[in-house]
Amino acid sequence: MFIEVYPTAQSVKDLNGKTAIVIDVLRATSVITTALHNGAERVIPVPSVEDAFRLARDLKGNSLLGGERRALKIPGFDLGNSPLEYKKELVEGKTVILTTSNGTKAIKASESAEHILIGCFLNASAAAGKALQTLSSETTGVAVLCAGTLGEFSLDDAACAGLIVDILVRNIKRINEIPELSDLAFACRDLYLEHRHDLKTFISHAAHYKRLLDLGLEKDIDYCLQQDVLDCVPVYEKKNMAVKIY
Known part of the structure; x- marks a missing residue:
């Protein structure tokens, strides 16, 4: 199974036949x-x-x-x-x-995907598990789509993408399959694994983190960086243009 990561909403290509997991950790998907x-x-x-x-x-x-x-x-x-x-x-x-x-722009950019899930640190394991459930002969890959910040790469989204890629890889290996990673998926996973024990310090270097901190929103940051505290996976239904839990 092929796993890829897109660094920004603006970088997305055709996602036909893939399951997309859209991430905007700070703060829309949270x-x-x-x-x-x-x-x-x-x-x-x-x-x-x-x-x-x-x-x-x-x-x-x-x-x-x-x-x-x-x-x-x-x-x-x-x-x-x-x-x-x-x-x-x-x-x-x-x-x-x-x-x-x-x-919200990243969600719209993912509309060519077969399935569109909403992910963040809060539901990372649930989102990865749901993505694996969607795979079939018609849906053979997962694209993790980072929203980024105003068209630029963002460390917070990359770290979450790395976590989700890691969960996907570990689950795929359990069923004796070999995942194939894009270069950026490999890099994001490596980043996450390197910094997983102190993610807040790592993400503190992100420009958007600093913007939220300047606005007095540290409680938002702390909340959004909690891992696997929610087990719901929002799904974007293109026909209704709405996100729900199905």
Whole structure:
């Protein structure tokens, strides 16, 4: 089985016949996973603020607007891009309309894939396991898609990609198959294994980490770097353009 990693949403090529795992650790995919774990009915990723307001009007209630620009809550929105805001009492039974600088664009960039899963540190093992379950004669590879930061490579996403690649490799080897890794998948796995015992220090060198820290969002960072604390795997359904747990 072939496992590849894309460094940014903008680098994605044709994913036809593959299962994609979309990652934006700080913070969109952590938000989506948390919101759905806490009972949100669905999350609808949209590219622009205008699209979000338009969709909210069309839905006529029972929806929440969430997202950020430059890591800050968008004026007029109900929620920002902190997973800690998406509490059960706020999101349960609601549709969350989400627009972010990187993560929602990465989801849209993955739409040529056969299956699209949402991953982060919070659900890394569950996401990798779900990806393996989707494989068949028609779906023979996994593409781990890092959102990146404004079109640039991001250490936080790369570390999470490395974790997921490592989980995939270990599970594939258990069934006596030999995985084939792209160069970047190999490098991300090696990065993760080298720094796994102190990921926060490693990721502290990321530009986006520093931006969040400057904004006083260290609690968000600490939350997003927890590994395997959630077992839900959000799935993006292209037909409905929404992320749900199926």
